[in-house]
Amino acid sequence: MISKRAFLHSAGRAGLAWLGAGWTASAHADRAYPSHQVRWIVPYAAGGATDVLSRLICQHLSDRLGQPFVVENKPGAGSNIGTQAVINSPPDGYTLLLTSTANAINASFDPALPYDFATGIMPVAGVARIPLVLVVNNDLPVHSVAEFIAYAKANPGRLSIASSGIGTSLHLSGELFKAMAGVQFTHVPYRGSAPGLTDVMSGQIQGMFDNVTSSFELVRTGKLRALGVTTRDRSDTLPDVPPIGDTLPGYETSSFYGVGGPHDTPREIVDLLNREINAAFADPAIKARLGELGAIPITGNARQFAAMLAAETERWRKVVEMSGQKKE
Structure with a gap:
């Protein structure tokens, strides 16, 4: 038979041990990130x-x-x-x-x-x-950023530029280009890049500023012509395409x-x-x-x-x- 005092002493020690173990487990759980999805x-x-x-x-x-x-x-x-x-x-x-x-x-x-x-x-x-790239329809008679600017100035109102939507980096990269180059073109927003690129290839739209991710394969296969990338340096994905900033000093987006x-x-x-x-x-x-x-x-x-x-x-x-x- 165990005495009452011994029982209480034993139970107290067990309780403290349990509380200590519980506290340790709880603290560990708090530290163990992530513990679920x-x-x-x-x-x-x-x-x-x-x-x-x-x-x-x-x-x-x-x-x-x-x-x-x-x-x-x-x-x-x-x-x-x-x-x-x-x-x-x-x-x-x-x-x-x-x-x-x-x-x-x-x-x-x-x-x-x-x-x-x-x-x-x-x-x-x-x-x-991710760099952006200015791509144009193959029938547009320009092969560089300088030629694109000259064409836009000589043909006011004849160029339309697509984007993936108003207020996107694609749209505002075009707006920055307009302001810095002193040219005008019509902005045509689409619900995403894909339909805009499709219309550039068909000639309904003359050009687009687009992420290289969605356009570089079209450039590589000759379905679109790339004039310049928007980053300060060339893109490893399109190494032959110069930065737009080479023609418009200070131009840079991504x-x-x-x-x-x-x-x-x-x-x-x-x-x-x-x-x-x-x-x-x-x-x-x-x-x-x-x-x-x-x-x-x-x-x-x-x-x-x-x-x-x-x-x-x-x-x-x-x-x-x-x-x-x-x-x-």
Whole structure:
């Protein structure tokens, strides 16, 4: 028989041990991120470079961190629906956003934006930068940026330039070109790049500023003619195509993608995700796939990515002001 005092002493020790074990397990669970599925919100329709980039990185993160990172498309309102969904999510690292040029543009392009991207999103990591390229119909009698500018000046009102929609980087790259070159052409917005490129090939539209991802194969196969890329340097995907800035000094745009979470996402989670995303770019298979897309990896820590987002937002604010374009 055990005495009452001994029983209580034994039970007390067991209780403390249980509480200690429970506290340790709870603390470990708090630290063990991720412990379940992570949603990766892409604020665009399925398909295209945004999905390819996202699925590449999500597969890498799933393999490395042991939990599924699942791509979820939330298109609409120029990326605003998906972006606001992430901003309004708990800051626990389980809802992430594929950030993009659209976020930098909308900050100044959309006066009625229902959120403040700069304070609503915690920058996590860069993913990739994609050059744009000015492509034209093969029957247009120009073979360089200088000839295109001369033709536009000699034929006012005869050129139409497609884009993937009003307020996109494709649209505003054209508007910046117009302002810097002193030319005029008609902007024709489409619901995505594909229908615009189709009409450029058919000759209904004379040209388009487009991501190299969706147009380089058309250039390589001779279905479109490339006049210049929008980045400061040549693109490895189209190495024979010079930068537009060689003709228009100071001209430079591109599309970029990165990752963000809701504001106040814990720094340790941000740093973990940043390390793993940067590690993905050392994977030969991922590097090769990015190269096929014409994408240039964006590396660096979360603070460097935050600085890049701020710089891109300011860059596009100036483009919006110069172009005189605003969402109505």
